[in-house]
Amino acid sequence: MSALRAFDSCGDPFTNGPVINNACGQLVSQCTVFLMLLNSIIDNNEKISRDSKRVTPIEQPKSSYDFIVIGAGNAGAVVAGRLSEVPDYKVLLIEAGPDEPYPAQVPSNYFIYKETMYDWNYKTHNETSACGVSDGVCTWPRGKNLGGTTSHHGMAYHRGNRKDYEKWVNMGCKGWSWEEVLPYFLRSEDNREIDRVGSKQHATGGPLPVERFPWQPRFAWDILKAGDELGYGITEDMVGDKITGFTVAQTISDKGVRMSSAGSYLWHNRKRINLDVLTEAYASKIIFNNGTAVAVEYVKGGIVNVVNASREVIVSGGAVNSPQLLLLSGIGPKKHLESLDIKVVKDLPGVGKNLHNHVSYGLDFTVDEDEEDQQNNTADPLHTYLDNQTGPMSSTGLAQVTAILASNYTSPDDPDVQMFFYGYTATCLNRDTPKKRQIRIIAVNLHAKSRGELTLASSNPLIYPLITSNDLQNEDDAKVILWGLHVALSMPNTPTMKKLNLTLVNTPISHCSQFRYMSDEYWKCAMKWNTRTENHQAGSCRMGTDELAVIDPQFKVYGIKGVRVVDASSIPVMVSGNPSATITMLGERAADFIKADHPPDNKLL
Incomplete structure (x- = not known):
């Protein structure tokens, strides 16, 4: 416990949440010390670290496998874990990053690893309608470790809704209706609150623990009360019969501890001799022989290696890495590949196109702190969390609160706005500040019409691709966010928030001074200047049947053999909500498709 005593001497920099004017002295150094000490403490706390359950990566793979899965993120871990159920299959999972860090298991630590070795730290460029404050450069944090971004995000469990999957079918994705995908959501789910949400739309016994934070x-x-007073209602289950309203969301977590895709799909398979996990290995190219994938080239420790694949290569790098790898491998727009002297294996013009994201804008408010939360302020959240995984560190504060709403631009059964909230997180606190909290209310457009693209900057696989999101380029996108901002601006007028003195504290943006402050035109200018990207990137290797589709409805890349793309890049149009559960469903379905094409001789493990 010496590390814990050392942490105490730091003055508890991480407690119950941000108070207005919170400014811990030497914040960066205190946070760095905290993470170092917390890592040491959690390392010896099995209930949090789950160290004995983790995968032990291999140092050197075998020369050949039946299946090679590239990327151990949201989908890749699912595919590899499910394929390893077949004793006949020899599976290699390649991940560019290391194992997920121990402190990431603490829910309050979500996204603390932004711009570290666990983050790809992608940047877009040449944005003309977004991120003006940073000269048209938007930041896209993406997880670079086992579990990918599921080791860092807010853990919300959502599936979108029936209408989302109808749109997929209408875009040529036969077999992807709500009725056809629901069984795969249920297969993956272990809902710990089944008595509250019911078994009609939920299940137990799957690898994915689903519950509210403690x-x-x-x-x-x-x-929630204020949302109800505004007439939007409260829902117990965003994926149940009432898909709109305000709620405290269920999350992908296990008794106050994060559960990443690696935790859900790899940890309990760690002793299977037919599954190898190779970390800190960057897949640089798929090698083809007469149009059939036969091997994967990867870089580890600065050395280029090759491992053979006798059946299939499954690409699960995400909306950025997957199209990049296809392009590097000679699959993509012919002219673009030839301009970089890359041998064309298949001319597929849709690779890197259709890139889109959920985009938002947030407003800052202050609120008087009530008596109960003042009492929480004096508690010791670190010791509470280490003891029983409850208290402020067992949650994401207000980030677990959300609302799904239908704006004036859509129908009630096809909601297009999500409200997020931020505040009351276990973060740096100066106890000498006034008894006010600063919170943020965020309006998200779930039905973005703007589309971007990804291209290669170089044939060198270690050089990041060029990403242009074109966020907010379509003016309809700003209108939807604006509708959500009016919801946020109406909250201080509710009886509940009047009692708590919810007050807007946004500082006017000088760049938008030509518009009257708080007018619609001002907010449109503001969101294009200080754009918030939600890191729900999708669509860059999309499923479909038209000329820009990259994969068929069973994830197979058109025109070649032995390659599938299974991840968010496969999604034709992003679902109306947090996408992690949907991406897990993709992995579940893909594993079934692969097993059907390669019938196993032996029973499943």
């Missing part, structure tokens, strides 16, 4: 600030429930 702790919510009192203000979370005040938000």
Whole structure:
């Protein structure tokens, strides 16, 4: 416990949440010390680290495998884990990053690893309608470790809704209706609150633990009450019969501890001799022989290696890495590949196209802290969390509160706005500040019409691709966000928020001074200047049947043999909500498709 005593001497920099004017002295150094000490403490706390359950990566793969899965993120871990159920299959999972860090298991630490070795730290460029404050460069944090971004995000469990999958079918994705995908959501799910949400739309026994966090600030429930007072209602289950309203979301977590895709699909398979996991190995090219994938080239420790694949290569790098790898391998627009002297294996013009994301804008408010949360302020969240995985560190504060709403631009059964909230997180706190909290209310457009693209900057696989999101280029996207901002601006007028003195504290943006402050035109200018990207990137290797489709409805890349793309890049149009559960469903379905094409001789493990 010496590390814990050392942490105490730091003055508890991580407690119950941000208070207005919170400014811990030497914040960066205190946070760095905290993470180092917390890592040491959690390393010896099996209930949090789950160290004994983790995968032990191999140092050197065998020369050949039946299946090679590239990317151990949201989908890749699912595919590899499910394929390893077949004793006949020899499976290699290649991940560019290391194992997920121990402190990432703590829910309050979501996205603390941004711009570290666990983050790809991608940047877009040449944005003309977004991220003006940073000269048209938007930041896209993406997880670079076992579990990918599921080791860093807010853990919300959502599936989109029936209409989302109808759109997929209408785009040529036969077999992807709601009725056809629901069984795969149920297969993956272990809902710990089945008595509350019911078994009609939920299941137990799957690898994905789904439950609410053990702790919510009192203000979370005040938000729900205010949403109800505005007429939007409260829903117990965003994926149930009532898909709109305000709620405290269920999350992909296990008794106050994060559960990544690696935790859900790899940890319990760690002793299978037919599954190898290779970390810190960057897949640089798929090698083909007469149009059939036969091997994967990868870089580890600065050395280029090759491993053979006798059946299939499954690409699960995500919306950035997957199209990049296809392009590097000679699959993509012919002219673009030839301009970089890359041998064309298959001319597929849709690779890297259709790239889109959920985009948002947030407003800052202050709120008077109520008595219950003031009492939480004096608690010791670190010791509470280490003891029983409850308290503020067992949650994401207000980030677990959300709302799915239908704006004036859509129908009630096809909601297009999500409201996010931020505040009351276990972060740096100066206890000498006034008894006010600063919170943020964020309006997200779930039905973005703007489309971007990804191209290669070089044939060198270690050089990042060129990404242009074109966020907010379509003016309809700004209109939807604006509708959500009016919802946020109406909250201080509710009886509940009047009692708590919810007050807008946004500082006017000088760049938008030509518009009257708080007018619609001002907010449109503001969101294009200080754009918030939600890191739900998708669509860059999309499924479909038209000329820009990259994969067929069973994830097979058109025109070649032995390659599938299974991840968010496969999604034709992003679902109306947090996408992690949907990407897990993709992995579940893909594993079934692969097994059907390669019938196993032996029973499943």
